[in-house]
Amino acid sequence: xxxxxxxxxxxxxxxxxxxxxxxxxxxxxxxxxxxxxxxxxxxxxxxxxxxxxxxxxxxxxxxxxxxxxxxxxxxxxxxxxxxxxxxxxxxxxxxxxxxxxxxxxxxxxxxxxxxxxxxxxxxxxxxxxxxxxxxxxxxxxxxxxxxxxxxxxxxxxxxxxxxxxxxxxxxxxxxxxxxxxxxxxxxxxxxxxxxxxxxxxxxxxxxxxxxxxxxxxxxxxxxxxxxx
Amino acid sequence: xxxxxxxxxxxxxxxxxxxxxxxxxxxxxxxxxxxxxxxxxxxxxxxxxxxxxxxxxxxxxxxxxxxxxxxxxxxxxxxxxxxxxxxxxxxxxxxxxxxxxxxxxxxxxxxxxxxxxxxxxxxxxxxxxxxxxxxxxxxxxxxxxxxxxxxxxxxxxxxxxxxxxxxxxxxxxxxxxxxxxxxxxxxxxxxxxxxxxxxxxxxxxxxxxxxxxxxxxxxxxxxxxxxxxxxxxxxxxxxxxxxxxxxxxxxxxxxxxxxxxxxxxxxxxxxxxxxxxxxxxxxxxxxxxxxxxxxxxxxxxxxxxxxxxxxxxxxxxxxxxxxxxxxxxxxxxxxxxxxxxxxxxxxxxxxxxxxxxxxxxxxxxxxxxxxxxxxxxxxxxxxxxxxxxxxxxxxxxxxxxxxxxxxxxxxxxxxxxxxxxxxxxxxxxxxxxxxxxxxxxxxxxxxxxxxxxxxxxxxxxxxxxxxxxxxx
Numbered sequence: 001x002x003x004x005x006x007x008x009x010x011x012x013x014x015x016x017x018x019x020x021x022x023x024x025x026x027x028x029x030x031x032x033x034x035x036x037x038x039x040x041x042x043x044x045x046x047x048x049x050x051x052x053x054x055x056x057x058x059x060x061x062x063x064x065x066x067x068x069x070x071x072x073x074x075x076x077x078x079x080x081x082x083x084x085x086x087x088x089x090x091x092x093x094x095x096x097x098x099x100x101x102x103x104x105x106x107x108x109x110x111x112x113x114x115x116x117x118x119x120x121x122x123x124x125x126x127x128x129x130x131x132x133x134x135x136x137x138x139x140x141x142x143x144x145x146x147x148x149x150x151x152x153x154x155x156x157x158x159x160x161x162x163x164x165x166x167x168x169x170x171x172x173x174x175x176x177x178x179x180x181x182x183x184x185x186x187x188x189x190x191x192x193x194x195x196x197x198x199x200x201x202x203x204x205x206x207x208x209x210x211x212x213x214x215x216x217x218x219x220x221x222x223x224x225x226x227x228x
Numbered sequence: 229x230x231x232x233x234x235x236x237x238x239x240x241x242x243x244x245x246x247x248x249x250x251x252x253x254x255x256x257x258x259x260x261x262x263x264x265x266x267x268x269x270x271x272x273x274x275x276x277x278x279x280x281x282x283x284x285x286x287x288x289x290x291x292x293x294x295x296x297x298x299x300x301x302x303x304x305x306x307x308x309x310x311x312x313x314x315x316x317x318x319x320x321x322x323x324x325x326x327x328x329x330x331x332x333x334x335x336x337x338x339x340x341x342x343x344x345x346x347x348x349x350x351x352x353x354x355x356x357x358x359x360x361x362x363x364x365x366x367x368x369x370x371x372x373x374x375x376x377x378x379x380x381x382x383x384x385x386x387x388x389x390x391x392x393x394x395x396x397x398x399x400x401x402x403x404x405x406x407x408x409x410x411x412x413x414x415x416x417x418x419x420x421x422x423x424x425x426x427x428x429x430x431x432x433x434x435x436x437x438x439x440x441x442x443x444x445x446x447x448x449x450x451x452x453x454x455x456x457x458x459x460x461x462x463x464x465x466x467x468x469x470x471x472x473x474x475x476x477x478x479x480x481x482x483x484x485x486x487x488x489x490x491x492x493x494x495x496x497x498x499x500x501x502x503x504x505x506x507x508x509x510x511x512x513x514x515x516x517x518x519x520x521x522x523x524x525x526x527x528x529x530x531x532x533x534x535x536x537x538x539x540x541x542x543x544x545x546x547x548x549x550x551x552x553x554x555x556x557x558x559x560x561x562x563x564x565x566x567x568x569x570x571x572x573x574x575x576x577x578x579x580x581x582x583x584x585x586x587x588x589x590x591x592x593x594x595x596x597x598x599x600x601x602x603x604x605x606x607x608x609x610x611x612x613x614x615x616x617x618x619x620x621x622x623x624x625x626x627x628x629x630x631x632x633x634x635x636x637x638x639x640x641x642x643x644x645x646x647x648x649x650x651x652x653x654x655x656x657x658x659x660x661x662x663x664x665x666x667x668x669x670x671x672x673x674x675x676x677x678x679x680x681x682x683x684x685x686x687x688x689x690x691x692x693x694x695x696x697x698x699x700x
C-alpha cells in the first residue's frame with residue numbers, strides 16, 4: 001500500500017517531522033509550503049489524503065479547502081490547526097474537511113487519522129454488511145447480538161457502539177479522541193484515562209479467558225482491534 | 229489576596245453612619261437658629277428699651293412744661309385728672325415731697341433716686357395686684373418736690389416669654405426642615421455612593437470593563453468617579469497584559485512540547501529495554517499532561533476574552549449530564565466511587581461542547597479529590613445573585629450541581645480554588661494542572677452564568693457542592 005499524501009504545511013520543522021514519519025510508514029509524501037501551490041497540486045493530481053494546515057501564506061487552509069471542494073475534488077482532507085479548539089474544528093468540518101487535528105498533536109494521532117482516511121477511500125466498503133466479523137468475534141448491527149465463537153456477549157448500548165466502531169476500523173489504530181468523537185459525539189480531550197477504562201471493561205468481556213486477544217494497545221496512540 | 233466577597237442581600241439604605249450624619253446636620257441647624265433667635269431677642273430688647281426711655285422722657289418733659297407754665301396747681305391737676313400725656317394708662321406718675329403725695333396709676337410711690345436717665349423699677353399698683361416692672365425717672369422740681377415719671381411694661385420677662393414661644397415654634401419648624409433636608413441629603417449621598425459601589429462590585433466580579441458614568445458636575449463625587457475610573461483603567465490594562473503574556477507563553481510553549489512528544493515517540497520506537505521503555509512512557513504521559521494544560525490555559529484565555537464563535541443552541545442539560553455521567557461511570561467505579569445522578573430535564577441555550585467539558589471537569593475534580601460518592605444533578609431554579617443579575621432581580625437559571633463527600637474546600641480558599649494554576653495545598657500531590665475549575669468558571673461567565681462552590685449539605689458540612697448556573 002503506497003498511498004499518496006499531499007502535505008500542505010508552511011512550517012518546515014513540523015512539515016519535516018510529519019513527512020519523515022509518514023515516509024517511514026510507507027506513504028508517498030508530496031509537499032507544498034503555501035496555499036496557492038497546495039491548491040494547484042490538490043486539483044492537478046490524485047492524492048489519497050490531503051493533510052492541510054489551517055494557517056498558510058498566500059491562501060489560508062480554509063479557503064483552499066473551499067476552492068478544492070468547489071472544483072469537485074473530493075480527496076479526504078485532514079486539517080491541522082495551531083488554534084486547536086472545538087471552534088476551529090467545527091468551521092473546518094463545515095468547510096468540507098473530513099477530519100481535524102489540533103496542534104500540537106502526537107504523530108501517532110496524525111498517523112491513525114491519516115490511515116483511517118486512506119482506508120475509507122481505498123478499502124472495501126464495510127458498511128453494507130449487517131454482520132461485522134473480526135476473527136471469531138461477530139457483531140450483528142441489526143439484532144445487536146455479539147458473539148465470540150459460541151459465546152454470546154451481553155453489552156451495554158455504549159459498549160456495543162464502542163465495539164462496533166472498533167470493528168468497523170479493525171486493523172487500524174484508533175485514538176482515544178477519535179473514540180470520544182465517534183462513540184460519544186463530544187470533542188474534547190478527556191485527559192484522564194476515561195476512555196481507557198471503557199476499553200478495558202469491553203476488553204474483559206471480549207478477551208477474558210480466550211486463547212487469542214483481539215484488543216491491542218498501541219503505545220502512545222490508542223487501540224487496535226485485530227484478529228491477527 | 230483580594231477577596232471578592234459578593235454582596236449579600238440588599239445594601240442597607242440607612243446605616244448608623246448615615247444616621248449620625250443626619251443627626252449632626254440637624255443639631256447644627258438647631259444651634260444656628262437658636263443663636264439667631266438669641267441675637268434677635270437682644271436687638272429687639274434694646275430697641276424696645278430705648279423706645280420706653282424716650283416715652284418716659286417725653287411724658288416727663290410734658291409734665292415739666294405744664295409745671296413751668298401753670299405752676300404746681302396745673303401739674304397737680306394734670307396728675308390727678310390724668311390729662312394729656314398722663315392719660316396713658318401705662319404711664320404712672322408720683323409727685324412727692326408735699327403734704328400728700330400725688331399719685332397717678334400707683335398705690336405707692338416707687339423708691340427711686342434722682343438720675344438723669346430712666347431706670348427699671350417695680351410698680352406697686354395695689355395690695356391685691358402683684359408688682360409689675362416698669363421704667364421711671366426721678367427729678368427734683370424747683371419747689372423741692374420730687375417728680376417720678378414712669379411707664380409700665382414687663383419688658384424683659386414678656387420679651388423672654390414671647391421669644392420662648394418664638395424659639396419653640398422655630399425649633400419645631402427647624403426640626404421638621406432639618407430632618408427633611410438631612411434625610412434628603414442622606415439619601416442623595418447614599419444613592420450616589422451605592423451607584424459607585426455597584427460599579428465597583430461589578431468590577432470585583434470580573435467585569436473589568438465596568439466604568440462609572442461621568443456627570444461632569446465637578447463635585448467630590450465626580451472626583452471620586454474620575455479616580456475610580458482611572459484605577460479601573462489601570463487594573464484592566466494590567467490584567468489584560470498579564471493574560472496576554474500568559475496566553476502567548478502558553479502558545480509558544482506548545483511547539484517545544486510537541487517536539488518533545490515526537491522525540492519521545494521516536495525513542496519509544498527504538499528502545500527495547502523495559503526500564504527505559506517505562507521511563508519513556510512516563511515522560512510521554514507527562515508531556516501529554518503538559519500539552520493538555522497549555523491547551524486548556526489557552527482555551528480559558530479565549531473563553532474569557534469572549535473570542536469564540538457563538539454556537540449556542542437549545543440543549544437539554546440532563547442529556548449532556550447523562551452522557552458525561554455515562555462517560556465517567558467506569559472511571560468512578562474503578563476508583564471505588566459511587567457516581568449517582570438525579571437529572572431533571574432543563575433546556576438552556578448553550579454551547580454543548582463547552583458545557584460538556586465543564587461538566588466533565590466538575591466530575592473529574594470530584595473524583596480526584598477524595599470522594600466516595602459523587603452526585604450529579606440538573607435542575608431548574610430561580611436564583612438571585614449579584615454575578616448574574618446586578619439589580620438583584622431573581623433570574624431563571626438552570627443548575628448543574630456536582631456534590632461530593634470528599635474533604636471539601638475551606639470557605640476562605642474557594643475563590644482561589646477557581647483561579648488558574650492554583651491548587652490548594654492538600655491537592656498538590658495529585659495530578660492535574662489546577663485548571664479544571666477555572667475552565668468551568670470561564671464557561672459559566674461566557675454564558676452569563678456563574679460557578680459557585682459551597683459546603684455539602686448535612687453531616688458537618690463535609691464535601692463540596694459545585695454548582696454551575698446557566699441562564700435559562
